[in-house]
Structures are given as structure tokens and as C-alpha cells.
Amino acid sequence: AQSVTQLGSHVSVSEGALVLxxxxxxxxxxxxxxxxxxxxxxxxxxxxxxxxAATLVKxxxxxxxxxxxxxxxxHLTKPSAHMSDAAEYFCxxxxxxxxxxxxxxxxxxxxxxx
Amino acid sequence: xxxxxxxxxxxxxxxxxxxxxxxxxxMDHENMFWYRQDPGLGLRLIYFSYDVKMKEKGDIPEGxxxxxxxxxxxxxxxxxxxTNQTSxxxxxxxxxxxxxxxxxTRLTVT
Numbered sequence: 299a300q301s302v303t304q305l306g307s308h309v310s311v312s313e314g315a316l317v318l319x320x321x322x323x324x325x326x327x328x329x330x331x332x333x334x335x336x337x338x339x340x341x342x343x344x345x346x347x348x349x350x351a352a353t354l355v356k357x358x359x360x361x362x363x364x365x366x367x368x369x370x371x372x373h374l375t376k377p378s379a380h381m382s383d384a385a386e387y388f389c390x391x392x393x394x395x396x397x398x399x400x401x402x403x404x405x406x407x408x409x410x411x412x
Numbered sequence: 413x414x415x416x417x418x419x420x421x422x423x424x425x426x427x428x429x430x431x432x433x434x435x436x437x438x439m440d441h442e443n444m445f446w447y448r449q450d451p452g453l454g455l456r457l458i459y460f461s462y463d464v465k466m467k468e469k470g471d472i473p474e475g476x477x478x479x480x481x482x483x484x485x486x487x488x489x490x491x492x493x494x495t496n497q498t499s500x501x502x503x504x505x506x507x508x509x510x511x512x513x514x515x516x517t518r519l520t521v522t
Binding site for chain 1: 416445453454455456457470502511512515516
């Protein structure tokens, strides 16, 4: 069965600093991996996805993630944090088979310090 | 733009009531999903549907049922609401390799 572990339920960075949100996965099939962002009182918005093409994936709002099979990781990064990046971030892996849904991590709340 | 809409943003119901949460998508997607979101637990899959009248249990189906009579509409039903079903409910529909989420319904059962 697929699973996702997000390290750190809360991450705090200063405005302008590097953002690093960690995600490790377990999958019995070649994984499709996703990062979603959720702003307060809103639904989930897709940031980026890995679907077995390039291992470095660029997403919206300056975020990117690198798929590392040897480390079973898919960490999310952004070179310079902005106050508007404060949100909840979720890593997810597709369960397998097109209709099976996603398995989500427990989420990381990103706090931006001025 | 894909649009997934949910019938209510906020809902308050009493214990024992039958509750319907409605979800509509406008992109002719075959697959639709219901998740619940709880603090510290992330999102967990309740049910999904891959075609009209077809449904499959997800990870936490107990206490829930679903209905899909039309391709664009997927309903989540709480037959007899309980306080432990107080949560945020998110509907999604999927194209290949991507899921699109609705804004969520925050359900409170008192």
C-alpha cells in the first residue's frame, strides 16, 4: 500500500529565506506524486506533480520539487519565502490505478516570519 | 477551467439526522472522490466512483454511503450523523494524473 510521511507538522521560516518541506513516500508501484496547497478556508490547489517524466518538477508560485527514487523522497522547495506562502501543504501519492484516489500526508503548516 | 462545486460551505446538523453533501463537476470527468480532512490527520478517502452508479470504498467508509446517478454529480450521505463525523469534507474529480478539489463543506454535528 502507498503511504506518505511529511516531516514536521509546522515549519517556520523568515521572509526571503529558503522554504524546504519534506515528504517521503512508500509505493509498491511507480509513484505519481503531488504537492497541494491549502489557504485558510479554501479547498486544495495543485502546486506540482511528478508523473515519471523529469525528476525536477517546477510548479506554480516559484515552488519546485525533486523526485529522488533512491531516497524515496519528494521534497518541496522555494528559494525565497513570501508572506503569501503561509498555508497548509500536503504531499500525496496516487494509490494506483486511475480511479483509486490519493493517499495524503498529514500536512505541514508553513509559517512565514516577517 | 475545471470547476468542482459543493452545495454548502458550512453545515450544522443534529445527531441522528440524515445528511446529504452534494458535489458537482463540470468537466465530464469519470472519477469522483469524497475525502474528509481533520487536523493532524490530513485527508482520508471515504468513497470514490469511477462511473455512474459505480462506487468503491476508500479507507474510511464506515458511517457513510454515496450516490452517483449522473456523471457530474456525486453525493455523500451520512445516514445517521454522529458527533465524530464533524469534519471538513472535500470532493474531487479527476482527469488523468490530476485531481481537482472543491472548496469543501465544514460539517458540524451537535
